[in-house]
Amino acid sequence: MTTARENSETLSALDRPNSYIGKTVPRPNLDRLMQGRGLYVSDIELPRMAHVVFLRSPHAHAKINGIDASTAKQMPGVIAVVSGSELSTVITPWVGVLSHLKGLKSAPQSAIAVDRVCWQGEAVAAVVASSRAQAEDAAELVSVEYEELDAVTDMRTALDPATAVIHASLGDNLAFERNHDAGAVDQAFAESDEVVEAEFVFGRHTGVTLEPRAVVADWNAAEARLTIYQGTQAPHMVQNIAALHLGLKESQVRVVCKDVGGSFGIKVHIYADEMATYALSKLLRRPIKFVADRVESFNTDIHARDHRCKGKIGVTRDGTITAFEIDDLTGIGPYSMYPRTSAIEANQVVNLVGGPYLTRNYRARARVVFQNKNVMCQYRAVGHPIACSVTEGLVDLAAMKIGMDPIEIRRRNLIADDAYPCASPSGLRFEQLSHHASLAKLIKMMGYDALRAEQTALRAKGIHRGIGIASFIEVTNPSAAFYGVGGAKISSQDGVAVRLDAQGSVICQTSITEQGQGSESLTAQIVGSVLGVSMDRVRVILGDTDITPYGGGTWASRGAGIGGEAALQATKVLRKNILDVAAAVLQSTPGDLDIVNNGVVNAADGTPRIDLSELARIVYFRPDTLPPGIQAEFMATRHFVPREYPFAFTNGVQASWLEVDTDTGFVKLLKHWVVEDCGTIINPQLVDEQIRGGVVQGLGAALFEKCVYDERGQLTNANMADYLVPMSGEMPDIDVGHVVSPTLESELGAKGAGEAGTAGAAAAVTNAVNDALRPFGAIITEIPLTPQVILTALGRI
Amino acid sequence: MKASAFAYARATSVADALELLTAHGERAKVLSGGQSLLPAMNLRLIAPELIIDIGALTELRGVVVKEGVLTIGALTCHADLLKSPEIAAHAPLLTDAVAHVAHPAIRNRGTIGGSLAHADPASELPACMLTLGATIIARGPGGERRIAASGFFAGIYETALAPQELLVAVELPVPPKNSTHFFHEFARRQGDYAIVGLAAQAFVRDGRFTDLRLGFFAVGDRPLLARSAGKLVDVAITPAVLAEAASALNDELDPLEDHQATPAMRRHLAKILLARCVSSLLARPELRAGASA
Numbered sequence A: 001m002t003t004a005r006e007n008s009e010t011l012s013a014l015d016r017p018n019s020y021i022g023k024t025v026p027r028p029n030l031d032r033l034m035q036g037r038g039l040y041v042s043d044i045e046l047p048r049m050a051h052v053v054f055l056r057s058p059h060a061h062a063k064i065n066g067i068d069a070s071t072a073k074q075m076p077g078v079i080a081v082v083s084g085s086e087l088s089t090v091i092t093p094w095v096g097v098l099s100h101l102k103g104l105k106s107a108p109q110s111a112i113a114v115d116r117v118c119w120q121g122e123a124v125a126a127v128v129a130s131s132r133a134q135a136e137d138a139a140e141l142v143s144v145e146y147e148e149l150d151a152v153t154d155m156r157t158a159l160d161p162a163t164a165v166i167h168a169s170l171g172d173n174l175a176f177e178r179n180h181d182a183g184a185v186d187q188a189f190a191e192s193d194e195v196v197e198a199e200f201v202f203g204r205h206t207g208v209t210l211e212p213r214a215v216v217a218d219w220n221a222a223e224a225r226l227t228i229y230q231g232t233q234a235p236h237m238v239q240n241i242a243a244l245h246l247g248l249k250e251s252q253v254r255v256v257c258k259d260v261g262g263s264f265g266i267k268v269h270i271y272a273d274e275m276a277t278y279a280l281s282k283l284l285r286r287p288i289k290f291v292a293d294r295v296e297s298f299n300t301d302i303h304a305r306d307h308r309c310k311g312k313i314g315v316t317r318d319g320t321i322t323a324f325e326i327d328d329l330t331g332i333g334p335y336s337m338y339p340r341t342s343a344i345e346a347n348q349v350v351n352l353v354g355g356p357y358l359t360r361n362y363r364a365r366a367r368v369v370f371q372n373k374n375v376m377c378q379y380r381a382v383g384h385p386i387a388c389s390v391t392e393g394l395v396d397l398a399a400m401k402i403g404m405d406p407i408e409i410r411r412r413n414l415i416a417d418d419a420y421p422c423a424s425p426s427g428l429r430f431e432q433l434s435h436h437a438s439l440a441k442l443i444k445m446m447g448y449d450a451l452r453a454e455q456t457a458l459r460a461k462g463i464h465r466g467i468g469i470a471s472f473i474e475v476t477n478p479s480a481a482f483y484g485v486g487g488a489k490i491s492s493q494d495g496v497a498v499r500l501d502a503q504g505s506v507i508c509q510t511s512i513t514e515q516g517q518g519s520e521s522l523t524a525q526i527v528g529s530v531l532g533v534s535m536d537r538v539r540v541i542l543g544d545t546d547i548t549p550y551g552g553g554t555w556a557s558r559g560a561g562i563g564g565e566a567a568l569q570a571t572k573v574l575r576k577n578i579l580d581v582a583a584a585v586l587q588s589t590p591g592d593l594d595i596v597n598n599g600v601v602n603a604a605d606g607t608p609r610i611d612l613s614e615l616a617r618i619v620y621f622r623p624d625t626l627p628p629g630i631q632a633e634f635m636a637t638r639h640f641v642p643r644e645y646p647f648a649f650t651n652g653v654q655a656s657w658l659e660v661d662t663d664t665g666f667v668k669l670l671k672h673w674v675v676e677d678c679g680t681i682i683n684p685q686l687v688d689e690q691i692r693g694g695v696v697q698g699l700g701a702a703l704f705e706k707c708v709y710d711e712r713g714q715l716t717n718a719n720m721a722d723y724l725v726p727m728s729g730e731m732p733d734i735d736v737g738h739v740v741s742p743t744l745e746s747e748l749g750a751k752g753a754g755e756a757g758t759a760g761a762a763a764a765v766t767n768a769v770n771d772a773l774r775p776f777g778a779i780i781t782e783i784p785l786t787p788q789v790i791l792t793a794l795g796r797i
Numbered sequence B: 001m002k003a004s005a006f007a008y009a010r011a012t013s014v015a016d017a018l019e020l021l022t023a024h025g026e027r028a029k030v031l032s033g034g035q036s037l038l039p040a041m042n043l044r045l046i047a048p049e050l051i052i053d054i055g056a057l058t059e060l061r062g063v064v065v066k067e068g069v070l071t072i073g074a075l076t077c078h079a080d081l082l083k084s085p086e087i088a089a090h091a092p093l094l095t096d097a098v099a100h101v102a103h104p105a106i107r108n109r110g111t112i113g114g115s116l117a118h119a120d121p122a123s124e125l126p127a128c129m130l131t132l133g134a135t136i137i138a139r140g141p142g143g144e145r146r147i148a149a150s151g152f153f154a155g156i157y158e159t160a161l162a163p164q165e166l167l168v169a170v171e172l173p174v175p176p177k178n179s180t181h182f183f184h185e186f187a188r189r190q191g192d193y194a195i196v197g198l199a200a201q202a203f204v205r206d207g208r209f210t211d212l213r214l215g216f217f218a219v220g221d222r223p224l225l226a227r228s229a230g231k232l233v234d235v236a237i238t239p240a241v242l243a244e245a246a247s248a249l250n251d252e253l254d255p256l257e258d259h260q261a262t263p264a265m266r267r268h269l270a271k272i273l274l275a276r277c278v279s280s281l282l283a284r285p286e287l288r289a290g291a292s293a
């Protein structure tokens, strides 16, 4: 690990003896999950619970002329068949817009379609029965009379006057447009020695969580309270939205989020079928379970990417990049998702293109159009893979044009490590990045020169290997600037409460959530380290709006940086409170005492003074023996939100080494390297797992994953046989290195690491494929890079 | 994703299974490893009224070599094929092929009988049966039938088996000593069904093929024993000869379009496989790129 900027003149709370910070410690929840004692939503069984199956539209766009459920209602086990209009008596529709995305428009969306379906897979009726199988049997007997309408499927013609308008009330199919113009772009291109253009095409794909979306909603009419058990990344957001649309107060809704089998941004949105499940519970006054099956997941879990982005770069002969220009187009489905909207990805593309580089000349247009396909929204590394692939693809094309090595052109154009704070051409503020230190480390890790020599030697034998490099920046630790300022009730702050129990153990409630990334572990590490207790004494409770402090949850690479800092600050207060009482009991002063290994010791020489368990016993059971005026406060709560910077940017660089079989178009990934800078590293193993997992999802996008729609808006590969997720057999070894530039916004100094891997992996692979294909003069700017795409580019088929 | 309701019977003997099949015919389905049947049922692509589970019929399981014939029981699972010393010794092509069938968990359950009866045109084992000149043994109400592999596969998921028949075994003539083989397939991921594959068995003398059997799969609605192999037998192989065979092969293929490949791409890959096969069997690396131009 390289530490770019030391800030350790003074020892912080993290540098205490036996600190867990920076150490790989096993996750406390591992045994529970490995022994099958996890509790996922589908494990939950409640008395009188019924199962809902949604009858889904087979058409991409159609009017609903009638629904006949009379036969279905007679089927064994059936409790109710509910249409969209019947359900609308208990739940109101919503519109997925935010005020800071100027001009963004969308149409009201209902929990179940009312008169019209707008994508294949939209729910048209809910069948509720005693078991899922019975509900599926009955669903086959509901007959819906559809009148097919023209489907808008091609984003390129969505805005043509001849194309049908999906929502007449909106006037056209344009959901959002953003234009940005900085510096003097035309002049810069005119003064460039070379200007290179390309169109980059990104396949639509989805997140494929191991555990599908799942909800149990339990309306308790006697208490007038709804309990929602749901695998979600943002329990308080769900609480707010459910209450709003069911006409309840937030205090009437409790959201419980136990174990979650992966999320990747798929589970941070409000889905119509989940809203319908809450409403059905209220309507039918009993617990209702909805567990999406795999086909439903493909048809209704948000999709992402699906961009066509034209890009242009100017460069002078000495390798100076003079300007970037992009024109991005994306189709998002028939509605902007609620409540985070579907304009964020395109907006991020505009924000991030050119981000690592010096040039101030940047022009961008992004347009977001409606289509009759499944909804699109934020999935891991929102916008980053697109921005990174476009930027890094253009940089490589420019380098190729002027005959410069891809490393050299980056060296000449990446923002210098000592130039911070500064801003990107799109106006984003950077606190401290380390592009050059990261690149230098990457070159060393991969043995760049030796690889180049190997490449040349193999080329002589007809073996075509390529090296691809991709520098990137990543948005993490978002402040209220992300959603709050636009009017969304999505908290950007998080809270943590810690308390010492009567035997000297610690209970910690945090508002961040755990979906497998290790939130529980990192929280326990911070609390244990700051307090001076061993981790096995720290119990972390997450995911319950009745119990935890109010907060945002875990998304946008924010859990460690924001929730972690709240844990640190809360624990510091608890520590002070404990030492105050200990000093009184021991007739010492707090400054002379410390807590180490679960006991109070002399700060000077470490001599044990009193065990925490003994102190707790006195405080809780014999407070009468404490000196007068001492009231122990063995519970402390603190909240944190970044205020200085809207986002804590991180940075890094990735490299791919691969071989292309030019006869077959198959790509073999040989090795992948990542150097990234997420500031303070709390648990190296968790960070590396985040990076590797993220890279694998990026490699999936690069080579395998794509939701294939036909021209009528039918998703043709909604199953695990035809939709190819990346599997271990095809994955290369992924080496991860770190540069550490802590953020000074928090004492912890941690930035996010959850999306860095995904941000740059596809760009590195595409650049490597083009590097391998150089002797053939073929340039490919489309992912996934399937054998079909590569053979076509090579003119072999 | 729940199957529609069905009745279930666990057959106690082959006779019992046949009786159930005779009584229920097309409304029943035999359950072997379930690796193809159950996904189709859960997706409600099919909804049989009765499932006849043959899993307990141990007499249908196992590999025997006798008098130059390798007999494999229908219930022998892929994992057992993979580790069978008899198959490794007498039909190593099959050992190589099975390693490409799915993943270990599926190979532990999926069976050779199920694979052949299912007749997915992208499956490895049906093509191997063609290449190895197998005989498929079926038993029905009227007794036993012996069906040559060349006449067994009738289309996508279609075979010569009647609804009342049970596939009980396959017989493979043990290839002559010194016979060689080649197996390769192009699949997007390890364990996926092939985009195009080739199972070849050959006899090479003095640098020439005296016999060459090329079983292609995923090149049409059923596996294909390529007649164009004949163009490579008893001649000195030059790039020109190879190109001619490739063009003859092209005429024989009738590939389908799916998510992974267009027919043109399948034709291209089949020709690449042909060149790689010939190059490998003759140990002549210079032929590797031969037919691809």
Ligand SMILES: Cc1cc2nc3c(=O)[nH]c(=O)nc-3n(C[C@H](O)[C@H](O)[C@H](O)COP(=O)(O)OP(=O)(O)OC[C@H]3O[C@@H](n4cnc5c(N)ncnc54)[C@H](O)[C@@H]3O)c2cc1C
Residues within 6 Å of the ligand: B029, B030, B031, B032, B033, B034, B035, B036, B037, B038, B039, B074, B100, B101, B102, B103, B106, B109, B110, B111, B112, B113, B114, B115, B117, B118, B122, B123, B124, B125, B161, B165, B166, B167, B168, B191, B192, B193, B194
């Ligand atoms: C993820 C996955 C990947 C796979 N990949 C591959 C692959 O790469 N290559 C490949 O070849 N296969 C693949 N398979 C399929 C697998 O090999 C199956 O095992 C095989 O196709 C069917 O065998 P089974 O014993 O499971 O048959 P079942 O699923 O039980 O039956 C299949 C069909 O055959 C009929 N049947 C079964 N046995 C008999 C019999 N004795 N007589 C008459 N009819 C019978 C059944 O009624 C049914 O119609 C894959 C499967 C999965 C789930």
